[in-house]
Amino acid sequence: MTGTRDLSVVIGLGRSGAGAARLLQSLGDRVVVLESRSDAELERQADELGRQGIEVHLNHGLDTSDILGLGPQLRRLVVSPGIRWDHPVFEALRARGVTVQGEVEPAWQASRPVPWIGITGTNGKTTVTHLVQHLLSSAGMDVEMAGNVGQSAAETVLRRRASGEGLPQWMVVELSSYQIESSAAVAPRVGIWTTLTPDHLERHGTLDNYRSIKRRLLERSAVRVLNADDPDLRAHAASWDAATWVTAGARREVAPGIEPDLWIEAGRVWCDRDGQQCDLMAADALAMPGSHNLQNMLLAVAAGLEAGLDGPAMERALRHFPGVPHRLELIRTWQQVRFYNDSKATNYDAAEVALRALEGPLVVLAGGQAKIGEAGPWVQALSRSARAVVLYGQARELFWQRLQEGGYPGRSESCAGLDEAVPLAAALARDLGCTGVLLSPACASFDQYTDFEARGEHFRRLVAEL
Missing domain, CATH: 3.40.50.720 (NAD(P)-binding Rossmann-like Domain)
Known part of the structure; x- marks a missing residue:
């Protein structure tokens, strides 16, 4: 046999x-x-x-x-x-x-005919994945979240096939470039592309190659949802024959050639459905800080509309969204200092977004396994928001050099790992009058941890012990 x-x-x-x-x-x-x-x-x-x-x-x-x-x-x-x-x-x-x-493809084949919402992008994909799952489940739908977040797609499909529940109504799946390039059969009902900045170039070689891998997922998707506020996606808008575009700004302010289907004006989210403009919901429904999270919200709302949800239902759900673990997650307030876990920020661009989203002054913890990328804008953001930076892990010498080259004016300290870095950051926040301590590593975690979740959980434990 x-x-x-x-x-x-x-x-x-x-x-x-x-x-x-x-x-x-x-x-x-x-x-x-x-x-x-x-x-x-x-x-x-x-x-x-x-x-x-x-x-x-x-x-x-x-x-x-x-x-x-x-x-x-x-x-x-x-x-x-x-x-x-x-x-x-x-x-x-x-x-x-x-x-x-790749390991995603057997899950795709074994979950037929369940529609997938596939989410990719350099930054923002984890937040959008959680938001889409929250919107659909809040509406009473049977939905599973999987992929590059939480359970793998294969584990999820296996669990559902083995249970008495059967397969879900929807699969919401976060997909990295590594997973997309190895899963050519995966063709979502809805594909969402959040952002595109240089990342994983040590694997993919060039930005053009990295972009083309991400693009394949959207090209195979029945509905393509794109972020018109991302410079790279906007620059390639003319190459799409059909797409749903969203912007966190006014519709008329988007670059020529893009007609957004979702936009924000006068504190409201508006949508264009079959040529009819409609007032969908309040733009402040999501409490997460930062303009990038308005973009994330609109990308998720676009998926919700494709799944048949209406504006009032999605607004109610967004007002009760609990946030995303390891992404600008407020862990604790200790001695009037707020401690944020942004362990998911594994590259310069993601770490820069976090610095723009929070009010300073801050003490920032950065380090781990460095990636190829342009550090200049990150150092500039640190110069604006951080009175001190605590460097740790394998990248600490490289990051020290980047700070010096970029003219960072604040205080710089160096530690082997988070065990020393967290109490040092707490002391610096007190001494320098900072309102927050932010773990936003701008690095992969693999020098000291199995993944960014393990890094974030270690940070959480250390903050709880202060």
């Missing part, structure tokens, strides 16, 4: 890889997981999957012959997002007729 089943090989025993392995097994495949590392936690996961009938090989590198040797029934290779899509082994397997796909 084993020999007659299709073989799916999953590369990477992360959260998404394990979810994909379980889903494929539930669909009848024989599944083998290959993981290049080994530690106590991976061994525990391997044992658990082994008890479920999934074969796991730890300390196993990528080798074409080894993978082909796993069985003649090899039909599919599922790749975790952290592995380069153009790896030579994957190219060799494609040439042999093996389907190579």
Whole structure:
């Protein structure tokens, strides 16, 4: 019996890889997981999957012959997002007729015919994903949120298929560039593109390549929702044959060639539906700070309209939105100083947005694993809003250099990690008369943490212990 089943090989025993392995097994495949590392936690996961009938090989590198040797029934290779899509082994397997796909694609195929709302962008996609899920669920719809936030799409689909509930009405899925480039079949009912600034260039090489990957998701979407306030998206507006545009400003102030379908005037959100302008809701319905969150709100509202929601229902839901963990999240007020967790800010642009959104003066904690990008505007924002910057982690020497080159006038301190940085930032806030301490790293977390969520939770614990 084993020999007659299709073989799916999953590369990477992360959260998404394990979810994909379980889903494929539930669909009848024989599944083998290959993981290049080994530690106590991976061994525990391997044992658990082994008890479920999934074969796991730890300390196993990528080798074409080894993978082909796993069985003649090899039909599919599922790749975790952290592995380069153009790896030579994957190219060799494609040439042999093996389907190579990302971990999102099995979830897409197993969730047919559920409509997806796919959300991508350099910054803002997590907030928009949470907002869309909140709008739909507040209206009584059965909706699941998954992808690059919370549970993986495969884990979510597996859970729903195994439950008595069946599949949901909607899937709201955050998708990174890594996931999009490896999931060519995913074609959402609604695609949302929040922003585009340089990111992940160490993986994608050029901004043009990064942009083209993001664009593929929208091109495959039945409805395309785009942010007219983003300079890069606006600059390429003429290349779209059909799109729904939103702006947090007045309709007449948008660049020529763009006719926004959602806009804000006189404190109200307006929409254009089939040539009819209508007053949809109050523009202050969402309490999150910053003009970028008005853009995020409008992108989510556009998805809500496509799902059949009306303005009053969405306004009520937005007024009760609890916020997004790790994104400008107010953790605590201690000795009149507010502590904000913005661990999701993993690049310069996201960190700059946070600085614009909050009233200063601030003490900012920044550091981690640095990315390729333009640091100048971030340093300028620090110069305006931060009286002190506490640098930590692998990037602290590089960031020190960036601050000096950019003429940052405030105080700079350096620490190994957050254990020392948080109490130091609290003391600096008191001594310098600052109103807030902001963790906004402008870096990936992988030098010291498994992901940005783990970094944010560590910050939360340290702030609670002050």
